[in-house]
Amino acid sequence: MTKLADPAALAAWQAALAAADGHDRPTLTVCGGTGCRVYGSERVCAALQQESDRRGADLAVKVTGCHGFCERGPLVVSHPERQMYTRVKPEDAREVVAAVLDGRPVADRLRYPDPQTGLPIQHEQDVPFYRHQHRLVLDLNGTLDPLSLDDYVAAGGYAALAKALTALTPAAVIAEVKAAGLRGRGGAGFPTGAKWEACRRQPGDVKYLICNADEGDPGAYMDRSIMEGNPHRVLEGLLIGAYAIGARQGFVYIRNEYPLAVKHLRAAIAQAEARGLLGENILGTGFSFHLSVRLGSGAFVCGEETALMASIEGRVGEPRPRPPYPAEAGLWGKPTNINNVKSWAAVPLIIANGAAWYAALGTPTSKGTLIFSVVGKINNTGLVEVPLGISLRQLIFDIGGGIPNGKQFKAAQIGGPSGGCIPAEHLDTPIDYESLSALGAIVGSGGLVVADEDTCMVDFARYFMQFTQEESCGKCVPCRVGTKAMLATLERICAGQGRPGDVEYLLELGETIKRSSLCGLGQTAPNPVLSTLRHFRAEYDAHILHQTCPAKVCKGLITYQVRPEKCTGCMVCLRNCAVGAIHGAKQQPHTIDPAVCTRCGMCQSVCKFDAVAVN
Amino acid sequence: MPVPVGEIYGLINQEARGEGSVIAALEAVQSRYRYLPPEALLLASERFGLPLAQVYAVATFYNAFSLKPKGKHCLQVCLGTACHVRGSPRILERLETRLGLRAGGTTRDRRFTLETVNCLGACALGPIVVADGEYSGQMTVPKAETLVKRLLRAEAEVTHD
Amino acid sequence: MIQLTIDDRRVTVAEGRTLLEACREHGFPVPTLCYHPALKPYGGCRLCVVEVAQPPPPGDARPRPARLAAACTYPCEPGLVVRTNSEAVQRSRRLTAELLLAGAYQSPEMWALAKSLGVEQVRFQLPEADNCVVCGLCVRACQEIVGVSAISLIKRGMAKQVSPPFEIASAACLGCGTCVLICPTGVLRLEDVSGYRSAHAAGAAEAREYCQTCSELDLEPHFVAAPEALLAAAREGTGL
Ligand SMILES: Cc1cc2nc3c(=O)[nH]c(=O)nc-3n(C[C@H](O)[C@H](O)[C@H](O)COP(=O)(O)O)c2cc1C
Ligand code: SF4
């Protein structure tokens, strides 16, 4: 493989790919994201390939990154028609291939049923989950083979880099990013162009770039999907940034819990280097940039920029105070610019299509699109890309398909352990930086967890507190001890040992920890508690003053009981109880001994007669 | 079993690319042996010219490192938010009771290690349990029970042979 | 020189100073715990917090919102407006001191400090309180002054503690006693342990874990006494 000598060589390559034989032959794309792989998409892919070979057909079978609609995986889509098949099993290969080659109809079970009418939907673009989205950054995720540089180039990849290198000065690139109104997608929403400019202005030749792919928010996986599905776009963004800022060395700091993303990223780097798109004298323009991969080693705090840099330097991932900011003194004391995966991935689009194109979406202060991973008590778990400013209701009900099992929506937690929850009465709030922070939540990095009537908000807050408490680096007192004090209080409340005054103590701790902690972890750790206290105070009062858990979650406040009128005495629960808390004879109603019962809920989940109740 | 110090030193040297790569070196050892033998820390401290105390601090700070050998079978329960709201704590509890272990522990006979993770990025399938690298989605307490029984049975057979 | 305002007074300080140094130079008292003039500032205890506001931009007279920042690590910048003893500062210090006591309520030194900041009761106590407040003074002294790094802060979060490597006697420790002297709560001890004089936290010997399999002390490596032999074996193994 030879290096591309100049931008014209890139354009020629792209033209050759477009003209090549079979570039437009029928194709089946199989989602190869982590979710679909767990459902068995690799076996589906092999079966499709085999069936296509058996028939000697000119049909390409391609594994792509995450399509987003993880709920219905494994997903298979035919191109160019975009017929969508869901929950495909290897046994379905014959039927799917026949549908593509012979135009035969497929069974309804492979189609996604319209949630309103129940009628099967044929085309991907008609599925409500996709129809309401605006996929800019995720646009190619469902069609590219992430391990193929050809695919990316054929789709116009690296043209933005060539444009930046040949037609724009570094200052013009920064001006374009500024005009696009791009704000950092890693959590704080800091304007990206301004950050780049601050780093560019710093004196000195050695500057570093970092791509923050640590994605620590539990329940969020959009960064992973971008790295898995379209790693070259992230690379291209970094290259454009390096040119604009004047950096020659960059690092991608990526969680080691994401082996597939690491693999695809490493492959992309090797391909780009082989073709002269990365390394020395890129596209013959004299511009050079090197990229290394560093694995995160399981510490949420390493997503914080100063801790992340300490980790790259080979030290314990403890944050340090700012100022100085990374732009002034970052990695090894040199000016450093750090951005989130999604921020970098948006850059090539902005440069290729122009700032105005990007800024046309969104609100006056929040431009472009956001990517959310919508999870929890929601019908359509998946990855969603929407313009800033759409309402939470549209996101959760139109795209997310609402709450499963006819349950009531209770709240949406946005921004993970640093964020807050938004209750039903604010469902029409537009999703943008200002509106959410007015409600005590944040846009955050894009994790959105839906809670329904069966979710206890006190337990939910306790969960996040436990998370941040375990992830606190332990350097500063308010975060190390203060979050522990909050957690201990919440644990008492959940155990039915709440005391009057607990809420005030939580508020006092929360406010102080926020203001006095060293880094963003401590400064945001109390948010889930403070926001649930603000919107769900009654649930706290029920736990503390009335010793009840309205959602029937907190173990110290519930009992399992057999409803004698429903119990058939089948003995299934009795046999399954791990601690022998259930008594009763065959065909006689059973009883549960609350003193022995550990409230594991096993009996309720095995009972076929709905005879176990929680009170 | 004697610790293969030569091999470990080789791994460490392979990863020693410039400043800051001590973590990468420890990662290489961890992924090869599934734990960090004490010798590895001393060798890394020597190779990178860092005080042993500093290497030990790094090895104990990051969750990915373990200073104790892991069990033959490793069970991981996702406690990410999505899995939490769908009931993963109860699944963890059941596994803890069944294996007689607390999360993070290894059984006396070094057969089982039980761990928790924060989001594997497959939230659509939550709650998730990973047994020896194999993902099981939409777990329930009864399904967890079956999973453990299967593993225990397989292990019992191994012992009988 | 840099001009800034501390508690409504205009002061001038040399370039490169921290707010804490500026405050002390001009007679504004600021309590500290993890700070020591001979060591690099750390910013861990958060007792030295002050309110800091950026100067308003030219042509805009409205004051900027103030935030709390640790004085010991904050560099002086021209025009900063600093409050060392506002209501918010006092409240924060009081609660922080109370949290410090959670793990050190048997320490008279810590009680004296907390009382001086207005703490009367401790509402939260850690069951495993060992009097160490994780200020890191000993570790930094060993690294920056003595230059041997025999001890470090190991683990993270609540489990963070001062320890020699492998939580056993350290071969690197000189037994100089600097850590013991600098410790604000008197928790560190210097003792002869298994042939070495080594610094360790009081009670650490009892707290060591025994391995479930071999019932030997967990993690006790055999090479600590003779690292050279291990290295020689390693080099031989790789042929380096
Ligand atoms: C505790 C903590 C965890 C963080 N985790 C992440 C993360 O996983 N990914 C990320 O991009 N930013 C994370 N951040 C934000 C980074 O510090 C930083 O602001 C961000 O990477 C900047 O990129 P952006 O400007 O593109 O948003 C975290 C911040 C804190 C305080
Ligand atoms: S806020 Fe928490 S994570 Fe941040 S420095 Fe303090 S202890 Fe460490």
Ligand code: FES
């Ligand atoms: S929360 Fe368990 S996989 Fe994401």
Ligand code: FES
């Ligand atoms: S003196 Fe401890 S944070 Fe400043």
